[in-house]
Amino acid sequence: GQNIDQPTEMTATEGAIVQINCTYQTSGFNGLFWYQQHAGEAPTFLSYNVLDGLEEKGRFSSFLSRSKGYSYLLLKELQMKDSASYLCAVRDTARYGQNFVFGPGTRLSVLP
Amino acid sequence: DVKVTQSSRYLVKRTGEKVFLECVQDMDHENMFWYRQDPGLGLRLIYFSYDVKMKEKGDIPEGYSVSREKKERFSLILESASTNQTSMYLCACGGWAEAFFGQGTRLTVV
Numbered sequence: 001g002q003n004i005d006q007p008t009e010m011t012a013t014e015g016a017i018v019q020i021n022c023t024y025q026t027s028g029f030n031g032l033f034w035y036q037q038h039a040g041e042a043p044t045f046l047s048y049n050v051l052d053g054l055e056e057k058g059r060f061s062s063f064l065s066r067s068k069g070y071s072y073l074l075l076k077e078l079q080m081k082d083s084a085s086y087l088c089a090v091r092d093t094a095r096y097g098q099n100f101v102f103g104p105g106t107r108l109s110v111l112p
Numbered sequence: 113d114v115k116v117t118q119s120s121r122y123l124v125k126r127t128g129e130k131v132f133l134e135c136v137q138d139m140d141h142e143n144m145f146w147y148r149q150d151p152g153l154g155l156r157l158i159y160f161s162y163d164v165k166m167k168e169k170g171d172i173p174e175g176y177s178v179s180r181e182k183k184e185r186f187s188l189i190l191e192s193a194s195t196n197q198t199s200m201y202l203c204a205c206g207g208w209a210e211a212f213f214g215q216g217t218r219l220t221v222v
Binding site (some may be wrong): 008031033041042043044045048087089099100101102103104105 | 204
């Protein structure tokens, strides 16, 4: 994941809004993905952006700007169960065909 | 729902042992991947496969090999386990829109 950057840790309060940023560099961009991973569990898919703009799915939204190599995941009305790591991943066809390249992940702690 | 099953949740092996990690998917996905996940490093790709008997190296293939004899099964092999291969290993399969992960195998090499 050396071409993908995310903050290592974030803390927010229950009920608040938090934005997790992701910047990337690729030669053959073909989609950006966000995954959620609770401690000790497998990553689960949250969202997928291939065109610029905002994709909304319930309390979670994801934004993409391809020209800036930038995405964010927005979590609204935070709940304690949202405490997890959030992984940004890019499909880079110039590197590995349909492979997903993952960032280091952002560990989010939601406090009461 | 797609199901990806890894043969073991926890595994302890001795240095120098040959280790097999098995992964089976119940959907018809061509693409299968093996990652390892370490604190601060995220998921790193070891090997992937686009079809039966086809394999490609990822970012960190050294010390590993893979086997894909059937479409639904993708095996990761540690030829001679070493302590620096202690890690969480995640298998995934996927199409165009997303990847589906197995529950992971936490391997400890002593």
